[in-house]
Amino acid sequence: MSVNERLASLTSWDADWSGLRVVVTGIGLSGFSAADTLIELGARVVLVDAQDTEENRAKADTLKIVGAHQLLLGPEHTQSLPLVDGEPAELVVTSPGWSPQQPLLAAAAAAGIAIWGDVELAWRVRERAGRRTAEWLVITGTNGKTTTVGLAASMLQAAGLRAIAAGNVGTPVLDAIRDPLGYDVIAVELSSFQLHWSHSLSPLASVCLNVAQDHVDWHGSYENYLADKAKIYANTKVACVYNAEQRETEAMVEEADVVEGCRAIGFTTGMPAVSMVGVVENLLVDRAFIEARKDSAAELAALADLGELAPRHLVANALAAAALVRAYGVEPPAVRDGIRNYNPGAHRIQKVAEIDGVLWVNDSKATNPHAAAASLAAFSSVVWIAGGLSKGVDYSELVAAHSGRLKAVVVIGQDSTGLLAALERHAPDVPVITVPARETGDGEPVDGGEHVTGGKIMASAVAAAAGIAVDGDTVLMAPAAASMDQFTSYAHRGDAFIEAVRGIQEGQA
Structure with a gap:
């Protein structure tokens, strides 16, 4: 049997994985989980990671054991x-952050060696004798993935199903697959990186929430990024869910090779047409999964069920999640209860405080212009805290679209050239305050000997915003950029914002 024939036969946990020569790249959450799984399956595993840190050495010791x-x-x-073991690898299983241009992966591709991601591996081992096999509901998009996968899992659980959110959301999908009790359904968040390295998934239902320019540096072009996002719909069995307000996602469904009988289901924050979910008179409704959909709709939930701050993109995420679980067969009351039970967590359109009529909102999770645009659209008069690691994106469209709602902009980040240029070009009358990129103080060492000085930088940004905002304004921290230039993560950045705002509250108490 050739290597390719053997790999093609590996479609269950109980297949013959013994002795398979595998190189696993990356020892983070997904890489560790992949290596651990392959070892349990009997494969011969070599694991590679660029970081020789104490934490990684501890993980390596565990895998050696x-x-x-x-x-x-x-x-x-x-x-x-x-x-x-002195022989060429038969398979590479890569962590999603490793790009195709990385030398090790490029060498594997040039040698004709198959490269899978951890999600591909998980799909292939999901069937196991004596355990239930979970259906997959898969979610991608430039923004909103984590919220949507969490809402979907909450709705499934409200229906009494054993369900979990996994994938890019934090729990490796291989860990969910290996759970001793198994799951009825897994809501799987998939990044464009993970989709790039996936080849044979066949989910019950799928959705691409939206697309906008992001991760161009990893994919090489926006066209490549879109092509990887479109893979979410391949081989879908029941429902391909698309954003009716973004033509690109509908086109992905039209071009997808799906299982016969699979339906296209749209979601919209407006009035839904037949075979869509949408909004009618402050209600989330279903005109897709009911028999009388030509002339009626089923009530799923009220907008008020989404909480105090329910911007348009949150409504869209809830509708997308509802469409996915309705494709599985979840009834409307469980959709409503799942929305009510869902805790979105910190750093996503999070109300931090209202001080003297000024609303302070933390959306540190807005790590690209598309996400920041959704946040800005929810408010009318904004003092915007923005900037960070731009990932090569263009801010012109974002600033041009929302210049009318900007009262002032406070810019953070070590290199804000692109954002500042867009503001000068498209919002020349909006005051801009730039926080110095480096300050001394509470630094934590990062690569190259530089320091993350997040706490002091955010305190300066918040103080500047407080000096501008008045009753009726919103101070919105939606950076439209990644955080790793001055913070350890978007959560670190959001926590620094919350701490700084609370400092203002305490100072006025």
Whole structure:
């Protein structure tokens, strides 16, 4: 049997994985989970990671105990494809952050060696004798993935199903697959990176929430990014859910190769047509999964069920989640209860305080212009705190579309050239305050000996915003950029904002 024939036969946990020579790249959550799974399956595993840190060495020690053949930590090991027990690898399983241009992966591709992601591996081992096999509801999009996957899981659980949110949301999908009790349904959040390395998924229902320019540096072009996002719909069995307000996602469905009988289901924040879910008179309604959909709709929930702050994009996310679970067969009352039970967590359109009539909102999760646009659209007079690691995106469209609602902009980030240029071009009359990129103080070392000085920088930004905002204004921290230039994560950035705002509250108490 050739290597390709053997790989093609590996479609269940109980297939013959023994002795398969595998290189796993990355020892983060997904890489560790992939290596651990493959070792349990009997494969011979070599794991490679560029970071030779104390944390990674501890993880490596654990994998050695359970049977990893070799663990190679340090940048020198990522420049070429290692041998496995002196022989060429038969398979590479990569962590999603590793781009196709990375030398080790490029070498594997050039040698004709198959490259899977952890999601592809999880799909192939999902069936296991003696355990239930979960259906998958898969979610991607430039923004809103985590919220939508959480809402979907909450709705499934409200229906009495054993369900979990997994994938890019934090719980590796392989960990969910290996749960001893198994699941009825897994709501799987998939990034464009994970989709790039996935090849054979066949979910029950799928959705691409939206698309906008993002991760161009990883994919090489926006066209490549769109192509990887479109893979979400391949081989879908019951329902391809698309954003009726964004033609690109509908086109993805039209071009997808799906299982016969699969339906296209739209979601819209306006009045839904037949085979859509949408909004009618402050109600979320279904005109897709009921028999009388030509002339009626089923009530799913009220807008008020989404909470105090329910911007348009949150409504869209709830409708997308509802369409996915309705495709599985969840009844309307469970959709409503799932929305009511859902806790969105911090850093997503999070009301922090209202001080002297000024609303302070933390949306640190808005790490790109598309997400920031959704936040800005929810408010009328905004003092906007923005900036950070731009990932090569263009801010012109964002600023031009929302310049009319900007009272002032407070700019953070080590390199804000692109954002500042867009503001000068498209909002020349809006006051701009730039917070110095480097300050001394509460730094934490990062690569290259620079320091993250997030706390002091955010305190300066909040103080500047407080000096401008008046009764009726919203101070919105929606950076439209990644955080790693001055913070350790978007959560660190959001926490710094919350702490700074609470400092203002305490100072006025």
